[in-house]
Amino acid sequence: MHVAINAHLLAQVKSFRRAGVSNYTEQLLRHMALLDHEGRYSVYTTRGVTQGSLGLPANFRVRPSLLPTINPRVRIPWEQGIAPGLLLATGANVFHGVLNVAPFLCPIPSVVTVHDLAFIRFPQTFRRVNRFYLNLATRISVKRATKILAVSEHTRRELIEILGTPPDKIVVTHDAAGEEFQPPDPTALRAFREKQALPEQFILFVGTLEPRKNLPALLDAYALLRQACAVPLLIGGGKGWLFEPIFEKLEQLGLREHVQFRGFLEQSELPLWYAAASVFVYPSAYEGFGMPPLEAMACGAAVVAANRSSLPEVVGNAALTVDPYNAPALASALERVLRDDALRDELRTKGLAQARRFSWLETARRTLAVYGEVARAGS
Secondary structure (H helix, E strand, O other), X not given: OEEEEEEOOOOOOOOHHHOOHHHHHHHXXXXXXXXOOOOEEEEEEOOOOOHHHHOOOOOEEEEEOOOOOOOHHHHHHHHHHHHHHHHHHHOOOEEEEOOOOOOOOOOOOEEEEEOOOHHHHOHHHOOHHHHHHHHHHHHHHHHHOOEEEEOOHHHHHHHHHHHOOOHHHEEEOOOOOOOOOOOOOHHHHHHHHHHOOOOOOOEEEEOOEOHHHOHHHHHHHHHHHOOOOOOOEEEEOOEOOOOHHXXXXXXXXXXXXXXXXXXXXXXXXXXXXXXXXXXXXXXXXOOOOOHHXXXXXHOOOOEEEEOOOOHHHHHOOOOEEEOOOOHHHXXXXXXXXXXXXXXXXXXXXXXXXXXXXXXXXXHHHHHHHHHHHHHHHHO
């Protein structure tokens, strides 16, 4: 079996691009490499992401582009114009598109991972050109692919309901928290708190600053919370797209002195951020999976999350879930966790157990099984 993987969105830079699909791709490759020592893999990456930087074994051959294909203006011509010829030249017999898309003229059987259908459900949160391409390319790719990998049951349902995808064509392969996400050593945590000059209590959000994360609504809730509980709000994450309304809301509510924007947070320090927080909040309007609340639970944080899309599936009964557009309800949930030590401890204990239900090794195992099935069907 020879699998070609479009990993051009795998980023090794300090920006929002390091999250989401990049993390999924890196974790999948590393865990498949632990399981499969015989299959051949051609891993196509953007400029600068090499065999050495990924640390993959010899049967995973990394083929970096000479071009900055992490940029969609470069990546789209690659995946639609260049990829078909490369697939024929290398003799691969399965193609895997890790973000919704395969070449329209893919010459071999394809597998496509669909993370979400936000561009259909929330079109206003995408730039017009991005929305047009994702909409067109996802519909074509899903229809033509041999198998679809969905990162949650929620995404599976949406594929069936919105795109009419046959259920037997979809395999759910959940995301998971990496092994580094666990409660840190108390001494290391104390040192981190001192280094970052963290307050004794604080609310934490981590995620890309973009419309779906619903940060203006969080600021509305936080403004209400401050009337009863003056705990600072820390927001970690790189600026994505259409983020300007967040800062406009911040000024409207007069919260500049009380909300700290910490920018992109180092992956190696994320467990410490999660563990240090009094409560982690994730009011996202829509998620295909929702990695930050899972990572937070794995590190022992108490979580308040939106009751929308895949988030109830991810957090189970281990978090307080609320309507993300109901500012009083969100403020009330945060205040409950901040004031109730017993509730906070209960959520932390449940969160640790919930996080253990998801495993990258199992996701890699299920993905490899799909590759084998597709390769056999195409031979």
